[in-house]
Amino acid sequence: MTKLNVKKGDTVVVISGKDKGKQGKILVSYPDKDRVVVQNANMITKHVKPRRQGEPGGRIEKEGAIHVSNVKLVCPKCGKVTRVGHEIREVTVSGVKKNKSVRICKECGAQID
8 A cells, every 4th residue: 555645635736637727625535546536627427327216317427536646735834736745743642742754845844734
């Protein structure tokens, strides 16, 4: 399993493909496949059969998965599209100080987590 630099709830920008330039939140991440699902990006049409009596079938538009290398994080502090760095910083958790690996913005140096 690989570790991704982005996670669910992060705001990202698509940097390549048919939806280049679109911005949205990550709805789901699949670290084992190196893919993420971004809100309103890579829309696909899924054909659905009616499964119960009275239930309509038809076509549903939903978000498809995008490879994680095709998205870049938007820093919540400075608002710029940035790369993600990792640093070990002292973090207070429940009143106890611990050294923990945190994500940082390469543009402004702010802590993302």
